[in-house]
Amino acid sequence: MNGNGYRLGAIGIISTFFIIIFSTVLMPMVIFRPEATPSHNDYTAEKSVADPIRGRRIYVREGCLYCHTQFTRLQDRGYGPLVKAGDFRYETPHQLGTARTGPDLTNEGGRMPSEWQKAHLIQPRALKPGSIMPSFSYLSERDMNDLVAYIQTLGNNRKVDKWVEAPAEYLPSTWTGQNLAKNNHVDTSSDAAANAGRGIFTQNCTACHGLNGEGNGPNSLTLLKKPANFTRPFFKQYTDQMWYYRVAEGVPGTRMPRFGLNLTQEEIWYLVAYLKTLPQDQEVLIDSVDEVNKVDHIKLPKLTNQLYEPHHGGHE
Amino acid sequence: MSGILDKLLSDKEGSASRNFLLSALWWSLWGMGAGLFASMEFVNPDLVHNVPQLSMPHLRMWHVNAVAVGWLSMAYVGAMFHMIPTLCKNKLHSEKLGNFTMWAWNGVMVAAFCTLLNGNTEGREYAELGALLDVLVVVALCLLTYNVWMTIVNRKVQKLYVSLWYFLGSLFWFPLVWIIGQRTFVSLPGLNDAIIGWFYGHNILGMWFTTVGVGLMYYLLPRLTKAPLYSHGLSMLGFWGIALFYAPTGTHHITQSPVPEWLKAIAIISSIFLLVPVLTVLTNFFMTMKGRWHMPVNDMALRFAVTSCFFYLLTCLQGPFQATRWVNWYLHFTQWVVGHAHAALLGTFSFIVTASIYYALPRLVGFEKWHSEGLIRLHYWFKLIGFIIFYFALTVAGLVQSAGWAMGYPVDQWSNTLAPYWFTRSIGGLLIVTGQCLFAYNVFRTIYTARKANVKAKTREVKV
Numbered sequence: 001m002n003g004n005g006y007r008l009g010a011i012g013i014i015s016t017f018f019i020i021i022f023s024t025v026l027m028p029m030v031i032f033r034p035e036a037t038p039s040h041n042d043y044t045a046e047k048s049v050a051d052p053i054r055g056r057r058i059y060v061r062e063g064c065l066y067c068h069t070q071f072t073r074l075q076d077r078g079y080g081p082l083v084k085a086g087d088f089r090y091e092t093p094h095q096l097g098t099a100r101t102g103p104d105l106t107n108e109g110g111r112m113p114s115e116w117q118k119a120h121l122i123q124p125r126a127l128k129p130g131s132i133m134p135s136f137s138y139l140s141e142r143d144m145n146d147l148v149a150y151i152q153t154l155g156n157n158r159k160v161d162k163w164v165e166a167p168a169e170y171l172p173s174t175w176t177g178q179n180l181a182k183n184n185h186v187d188t189s190s191d192a193a194a195n196a197g198r199g200i201f202t203q204n205c206t207a208c209h210g211l212n213g214e215g216n217g218p219n220s221l222t223l224l225k226k227p228a229n230f231t232r233p234f235f236k237q238y239t240d241q242m243w244y245y246r247v248a249e250g251v252p253g254t255r256m257p258r259f260g261l262n263l264t265q266e267e268i269w270y271l272v273a274y275l276k277t278l279p280q281d282q283e284v285l286i287d288s289v290d291e292v293n294k295v296d297h298i299k300l301p302k303l304t305n306q307l308y309e310p311h312h313g314g315h316e
Numbered sequence: 317m318s319g320i321l322d323k324l325l326s327d328k329e330g331s332a333s334r335n336f337l338l339s340a341l342w343w344s345l346w347g348m349g350a351g352l353f354a355s356m357e358f359v360n361p362d363l364v365h366n367v368p369q370l371s372m373p374h375l376r377m378w379h380v381n382a383v384a385v386g387w388l389s390m391a392y393v394g395a396m397f398h399m400i401p402t403l404c405k406n407k408l409h410s411e412k413l414g415n416f417t418m419w420a421w422n423g424v425m426v427a428a429f430c431t432l433l434n435g436n437t438e439g440r441e442y443a444e445l446g447a448l449l450d451v452l453v454v455v456a457l458c459l460l461t462y463n464v465w466m467t468i469v470n471r472k473v474q475k476l477y478v479s480l481w482y483f484l485g486s487l488f489w490f491p492l493v494w495i496i497g498q499r500t501f502v503s504l505p506g507l508n509d510a511i512i513g514w515f516y517g518h519n520i521l522g523m524w525f526t527t528v529g530v531g532l533m534y535y536l537l538p539r540l541t542k543a544p545l546y547s548h549g550l551s552m553l554g555f556w557g558i559a560l561f562y563a564p565t566g567t568h569h570i571t572q573s574p575v576p577e578w579l580k581a582i583a584i585i586s587s588i589f590l591l592v593p594v595l596t597v598l599t600n601f602f603m604t605m606k607g608r609w610h611m612p613v614n615d616m617a618l619r620f621a622v623t624s625c626f627f628y629l630l631t632c633l634q635g636p637f638q639a640t641r642w643v644n645w646y647l648h649f650t651q652w653v654v655g656h657a658h659a660a661l662l663g664t665f666s667f668i669v670t671a672s673i674y675y676a677l678p679r680l681v682g683f684e685k686w687h688s689e690g691l692i693r694l695h696y697w698f699k700l701i702g703f704i705i706f707y708f709a710l711t712v713a714g715l716v717q718s719a720g721w722a723m724g725y726p727v728d729q730w731s732n733t734l735a736p737y738w739f740t741r742s743i744g745g746l747l748i749v750t751g752q753c754l755f756a757y758n759v760f761r762t763i764y765t766a767r768k769a770n771v772k773a774k775t776r777e778v779k780v
Binding site: 014020062066073077090093094099101130133134137225251252 | 357358361362365366367368371372373374376377435436437438439440441476481484485488489492496499503504505506507508509510511512513515556559560563564566567569570572573574575576579582583645648649650651653654717720721722723724725726727728729730731732733738
């Protein structure tokens, strides 16, 4: 090859690369300009209380994006509505995330009370046993409030109808779901069915979930992942199929067994009827950042040396 | 004063290359150590409390930047500074400029250490460095490019060996990719930011780590086996294939996000087409090795290089596979991807860089024997076994995660099942870091004794 060959090569390298930059970098910038949709996160709702815009900077600073994603996908369950292209109009730098080591936060706002979010930042394992999220107790009071305000604005313009839905094979949209409904002779909203389910609950569920379904049965003491508290508002949105699915297939990763193996379909439907009647507790979800102002200091139990080192002694 | 300046900006032949390689080794200890520490926080999240600098996300920023910009990139530059003059049969254009670049680069790394661990980040994955550092890196890259290109322009052999093609290409692409990818002084709407972010995130790998790494393989394999390259025609096909198909693949990282479908299609199709250059390149390597497979038994540098080729095969078969829509649908967001990323940067390019250091340092510093041949073998096995454990832990963890999510189990609940894999990964990481420490110790002892021997020889000369 002579000098001309190299010149051709150099031109080749340069032009290929610029064609690629043009098609995959410049063209999307020009063609792909989605208008902001009404469902984007609104950070300007109430600035006076705690600043969600500053909170977003803290979210970036603390590197939350390495474990938490911020876009819901078609195949995701339990993360609320799908995002649209225009939702990200004001998200710079983007926090879409790459790995889902922790849950998706697209629609996290309003899902948990601000006090809960704050306590969870300070000591995640106190609220979610087994969680591997780092403790962010080093954040200042202001940082913490702003960060919570930011979290509470995530998805605040998206209407969340239901967080959870049973897999398709339990829904009337599939033939397995239709069969399930066809073979069900229990009226799950009747008092009689609920009464019948009460006995099944007492026999099978109370050891972990407690007599009132509050997740405080004797076995709960020994479990890392605590049994569900059915009186939480979260469970009030469960559909019949969702209840059935959970009872029948259990909850992997926890001690909840697959009751489909030892209960008949009829028994599970009776149980579902009973579970639906459990009362709702007084937990209130906050849907406005106003409420952040009312957050008190988290009262975690004071640990003494004795509690840390029971065999050490001498610290009376 | 000028004495110190002469020492810092030495114009001794090979000093820039050596300094780059040693700096790379230094930052690798910090980068890999941070990675190990972060992985231990997955096992025990309460390992440290109330120390923001040691919280997992901050460690991760530093880990990625230290390993990518510090360890791999600096070692690449060091290796290029040695290999390019050798291939051109002349000297590096300016050894002084090379040393200045080295100091600038080290300055960037020190500043990165101070800023990233405190969370001074731009919040863009792989582009975390702050504005000032972004600019400094560009300056360093331009100086480097100038130095290397001038060396090649003034070469004494007419023909350009394929490694030089790769180096030339990389040094043209990488500064541009870096400038486009940092997005320091622009504020783009979220999804456009993501598109450019992944153009950059994938091309820092494709147009820098892969292309320079493959260039190193092309240099080392024929050198170490003393065999001619199997085919120069194939090597050109591989080069043009990478140049054409690698750059547009970035969007396959966000296939389920609401970015335009045509962009995803370009990315996925190019990802699959990547098999062409990869298999071409590897065919070339393996045919060069034909009849010489016994050589890695005794030649440790060659053994590192060959291992790197095998991991390259693994990485690049996995990459197109997981870029396809259906597989991506299942595997995205899981630890499988983290395992894949490490197969590329740790399995493939760390190994080839290590081979380069084992090859180049004796020639640069002027010694014939390493302090301990056994330590090199130990380094190899620690790193290989450590990496295999690490890789399989993450891959299986990824499959467990995706199986759970596909069945609809909530992430936070299902993640409890990953505890054993986090633990296994830390064990693998511990082996890798131990191997790297043995490497550094061996290098330190060798150079120290070599210098002492040189001094002795000199003093003897004077006496006689």
